[in-house]
Structure formats: C-alpha cells, structure tokens
Amino acid sequence: MSGKEAGKIFVALFSGINVGGNRIVKMAELRSFFEGLGFSDVATYVQSGNAVFRAKKGDAAALAKQLEAAFEKKWGFHSRIMVRDLSWFERLVNENPYPEVAADHTKLHAYVLEREPTADEMARLTEKCTGPERFEIKGDVLYLSAPDGLGKSVFAGLIPRTLKVPGTARNWRSVQALLEMAAQAAEK
Numbered sequence: 001m002s003g004k005e006a007g008k009i010f011v012a013l014f015s016g017i018n019v020g021g022n023r024i025v026k027m028a029e030l031r032s033f034f035e036g037l038g039f040s041d042v043a044t045y046v047q048s049g050n051a052v053f054r055a056k057k058g059d060a061a062a063l064a065k066q067l068e069a070a071f072e073k074k075w076g077f078h079s080r081i082m083v084r085d086l087s088w089f090e091r092l093v094n095e096n097p098y099p100e101v102a103a104d105h106t107k108l109h110a111y112v113l114e115r116e117p118t119a120d121e122m123a124r125l126t127e128k129c130t131g132p133e134r135f136e137i138k139g140d141v142l143y144l145s146a147p148d149g150l151g152k153s154v155f156a157g158l159i160p161r162t163l164k165v166p167g168t169a170r171n172w173r174s175v176q177a178l179l180e181m182a183a184q185a186a187e188k
Helices: 027-036 060-075 086-094 119-128 154-163 172-187
Strands: 008-014 040-044 050-055 081-085 108-113 134-138 141-145 167-171
Touching: 008 060, 008 086, 008 167, 008 172, 027 040, 027 050, 027 060, 040 172, 050 172, 060 081, 081 086, 086 172, 108 154, 108 172, 119 154, 141 154, 154 167, 167 172
Parallel strands: none
Antiparallel strands: 008 050, 008 081, 040 050, 108 141, 108 167, 134 141
16 A cells, blocks of 8 residues: 555445435545444445545445444434445346446446345345336345336335345446446455
8 A cells, every 4th residue: 555554445435315305424524434433445426425535444344234334323314324345245246137228327226235135135136026127136135227227227226125135226337437436445
C-alpha cells in the first residue's frame, strides 16, 4: 500500500433508508458514521444507502453485525445491511446471466441476498414468475431482468414475500458504479 494503512475494501448496502421520505439518513452523516467506527476510504453512492469502505480487520458477516448495531444505536431504527467485499462484487458483475440487457440499467437488477435460497424457496419463486420477467439465482445473488422496468413489475413485488430470504435490490447502474468505486479504493 502506498502510505495507506492495509485493509480490505467492502461495500455496504443499506435497506429501508431514504425511501419515500422516511427514515432519512444524509450521506454526509453516513460517511462520518463509518469514519467514526474507524473505517477509511469511505465513499457513498446515491441516497438509497450504499457505502464503500476499507476495514483493517473483520469479514463481511462480522462487519454487517457491527454496522447494524451501531446504526440502530445512532439513528434509532434498524436497517438490514448487506456487506460484501470487492471480489464478491467482481463476481456479481462477471456472472451476469443477462448481458444483453445490462446496457439499460432500468431493466436489470441484482438482489443481494442474506444467504443462498434453498431449492424449495427457488421453486416457489419460479412458480410466481409468470410475466415478462426472467430471473436467475447464483449463490446469494438474484439477477432480475424486467423488460418493463422494476416499477411496473408485479413479479418484483412478489420476490421478498415469496423467497423469504432477506435482501436488497440495486439497479445495474448502481452495481457497476459500486464496483468501480470499490476497485478505485482498492488501488489507493
């Protein structure tokens, strides 16, 4: 490392903040929050709660628990936080099963799931996919191709209830931006 402390780059994805004018968390405050916990190279992306940061120690699961507890203490409400490292994000992008729709970020989404769904959970979701959408699950990621966009997708609304695996969705533009930000942070 060139003068920087060693550490690993992670991406934190918050769910349930800054949605519909509720549970407002300013991104400048979120950056300060991460820095106050001892993380460095902190950067945020858009208002929905995405942060790239460097941690000197800890794995994704331990960092998620630490962040969730500290976040709830500071803001007074719970936000499920998915933490993933740079190599995980690289794999997410490289394994995209729908490269033909990746150019239109409104039609491709990645759901970062807390765990890999079981075969039964995936089968239940497959039964509900009766519209124009297509989806594929690879490990702890659900890729959703929604030709009419996520906002008009009835199926997208069924995913959390049907799958019953906690997760948070990001459009493809956000996925690519976060990967780029994490890769840049890793080069520091």
